[in-house]
Amino acid sequence: MRVGELVAAPGEHRFGYLKVGGTRSGLSADIPIHLFAGVEPGPTLLVQGAIHGTEFIGSIAILDFIQQMDATRLRGNVIAVPVLNRIGFGLGERIGRVDGKDIGRLFPGNPAGSLSERIAHVYFKEVIQQSQVMLDFHQGGLASYERYVLYSADADPQNPTDLEQNRRKLAVAFGLDAAAFFPPGTFQENQSTALEAAGIVQITPELGGGTGWLMHGEESVAIGTRGIWNVLKAMQMVEGEMEADGPLCTIYNAGIVFWRPAVNGLFLRERDIGDVVRTGDCYGRIVDPYTGATLAEMRHTREEAIVIPGGREWPVIGDTSVGILGVVDRVEDRRTMDLRITLPSSGGPA
Ligand SMILES: [Zn+2]
DSSP states (O other), X not given: OEETTEEOOTTOEEEEEEOOOBOTTOOBOOEXXXXXXXXXXXXXXXXXXXXXXXXXXXXXXXXXXXXXXOGGGOEEEEEEESOSOHHHHHXXXXXXXXXXXXXXXXXXXXXXXXXXXXXXXXXXXXXXXXXXXXXXXXXXXXXXXXXXXXXXXXXXXXXXXXXXXXXXXXXXXXXXXXXXXXXXXXXXXXXXXXXXXXXXXXXXXXXXXXXXXXXXXHHHHHHHHHHHHHHHHXXXXXXXXXXXXXXXXXXXXXXXXXXXXXXXXXXXXXXXXXXXXXXXXXXXXXXXXXXXXXXXXXXXXXXXXXXXXXXXXXOBSSOSOSEEEEEEEEEEETTTSOOOOOOOOBSOOO
């Protein structure tokens, strides 16, 4: 198994940096890579954290997983990347002000582009294209808490492709009691097009965040590590029973309302995770942080919907969203659903 200059023989764990360059001032963006090469041929799982530099719950979960992982008991390979966006992480910024671009939206990248485009190019070529499954950890950043698995909507839900069926299974196998998909076109740029074209099954735990480390942080890390092991079990790369919140996983169609504040200010949320919101209800208010005057009320104008497990609870200064409303698409039952997936072998001994 080889990533860049890093090589791991069967049964080995190796650590090194994937060379991707840096800033003109000398900040290195080289990506930390842990390679676990299994002792039997099998698929390759990529687990990555902090593609958004302020989202480090997944990074901690990955570091815990790395401590526990034993490559001599592994089928296939694991590439574990605790921090992908090193510049953003180092500066405490979601994107990183070096070029203001989101690496996750640049794949397959551009070798002649800006720093983020060059990082995306090398990472796509050396890491993503060697993997069949990508577990891409995100969270609510520093100011909101989230607890669901996000994945791309099926193109035709009645006739899901093999990739889409595997994605559905892994979203449930991860172990949370909630998952959600966004209808096509919810976002301006589709982050997943290049990954899907390359045949990569991507699921995105939106897990943790906010200011309460003792309230949710430690729990989120434990759920993240548990989820990595569950995905390995579903991919039949390690033995063992999966562990989950419970037997049921509610799948939300998250396309009803994607709240963005009309104005900047202090966002005061009035509806909690899981609440039903009816037409005319107030989801939250934006108030002037200095006078307390209400600047905007966020009234629900569409059909009855449910608050997806997540959303911003802290002052808003032009951020992407303060919450999402969806409807229940279906409820999956782990007791009757076969969560295992079968993928061809990749990588192999170097
Ligand atoms: Zn993110």
